[in-house]
Amino acid sequence: MWLYIVRRILFVLPIAIGVSVVCFSLVYLAPGDPMQSLMPADASKADIEMLKHAYGFDQPIPIQYFRWLMRAASGDLGVSLQTNQPVFGEVMRSLYNTIIIAAGAVLLAFGFAVALGTLAAFHLGKPLDRLATGVSVLGVSVPNYWLGIVLIIVFAVQLGWLPATGMSARSADGFDPTQWDQLRYAILPIVTMGLVPLGVIMRSTRSAVAEVLAQDFIQMLYAKGLGTFAVVRHALRNALPQVLAVMGLQFGYLVGGSILIETIFTWPGTGFVLSKAILTRDIPLLQGTILVLSLCFVLTNLLVDLLQTAIDPRIERA
């Protein structure tokens, strides 16, 4: 197993390098001279020449990449064109906010999904199963940016129970989820975000539990005289590692794909930074955010794999 862990960690390196190449090329994908994307439009010619030299844009591309990589590895992702703040700091501050709602969404979804999925697996093909499967199809088909708007209309505009958008002013020094007056701002984003993982996790719980239930030892448990709840416990314990892996991946997708939800709720996370960067054509900020988010996704996948190996003794990896 240790060999597998070392190999799996080493496998991440080429992926991370590939990801950095893709992010590096983004500047060249942008229309026009890369210098124009990195500098404000009204920069003087002398300034451009100076920066061109400072950033090494007069060098061959592989050398440019290598220099950029070295700077990025030391946490220097350049400076935002709009705010003149280091990109790294801005991304890291917003990453915390994104992780908060993504974690909330995935935990909420996990709770409901495991309950519904297990119910469905125990009633395979019956109306209850159809209902649960229907919920999961709805969950993956609904455009969540639209659902967010609908939830705002219902719970913020019509009922006035929750704030529509933004974040409490008291979260300025960092969001504190234990304070209700700060947490209430996160509820609608979390619920909206949780719908897709709810559908996906439910589907995998249903098939994993159903697979366990088809095994002989379940018959044995019933024959032994165990009640339904005890059997559920056994089935869940066997199905859980697989479900947890799916949940981890969903968390990764949410962190990376938070842009739509955060735009709707003006939640100051990485997605919000990203959409701001797109609107203002702030290429350094865009590039830095995408690099950090994709590396987060790679790391999440790695952690999920390692955790699964650790908690599921049936998986033998060499």
Added chain:
Amino acid sequence: MTDAAALSVSALPAGALPRSRGYLATVRRRLRYDYVTLFFLLVILLIAGAAIFAPLLTPIDPLKTSMAFRLKPIGYRNFLLGTDELGRDMFSRLLHGGRMSLLMGVVPVAIASVIGSCLGVIAGYAGGKINTAIMRTVDVFYAFPSVLLAVAISGTMGGGVANGLLALTLVFIPPICRVSETATNQVRHLDFVDAARASGAAAYRIIFYHVLSNIAAPVFIYASSLISVSILLAAGLSFLGLGVTPPTPDWGQMLANLRQAIYVQPLVCALPGIAIFVTSLSFNMLSDGLRQAMDVKS
């Protein structure tokens, strides 16, 4: 011995042997009794028909603005579904908007299916270094969540339909490539492929006759499940201002523009989202039904 067997079969009276149905006939038979799937197929046909024949179905110009009739409710005068923030007819815009959404849903998946399955078949059939080169490159693109990759590409290249199509196509090539590589790998080691090779069939013949016909079903099913994802992603890009350039109507963009008006006309604002939802749901259900009818394991 084969001659004897053939003789004995042809010697039987016609109809004595149970006629085995072909694969496609079996699939068609299963679909005919699957009313849920048929219903959603009908919904998709209706939506596509409404989008294609939009100019015939509504006399009102989807681009005609009118400041006097801004944000009117559903059923106001001759505005069947009300008007948007510039006084344009919502019914007409929804019909016309379907063109873009369906285009952005189907075209990227279709192009990505061709490119992705070619790459996958090459990687799976060739094996070795070629496989490593193709599949490891695909792994890198797998390291981006799909939303992020689409936003990254069209965000840096700027909005517009062409960039949106390109971004979505690039997003879907890696997963399709993986599915077809796996399927090719499974087929490649089956006995009948060895038999074909032993009887002197060239590589291209094996690929076209034996491999492609056997990976077509899983790739097709997988691609069909991506259409709904593509519609949601495309509308999302438009929602962020990265899709269709205004004033061309598009569901995602209409949703974004009407967002400011949720306090005035909540029902009208919800309409484009309902359109996206129904379309994506129908494609999901159709894909599920096809998967069952074609007996492909997910």
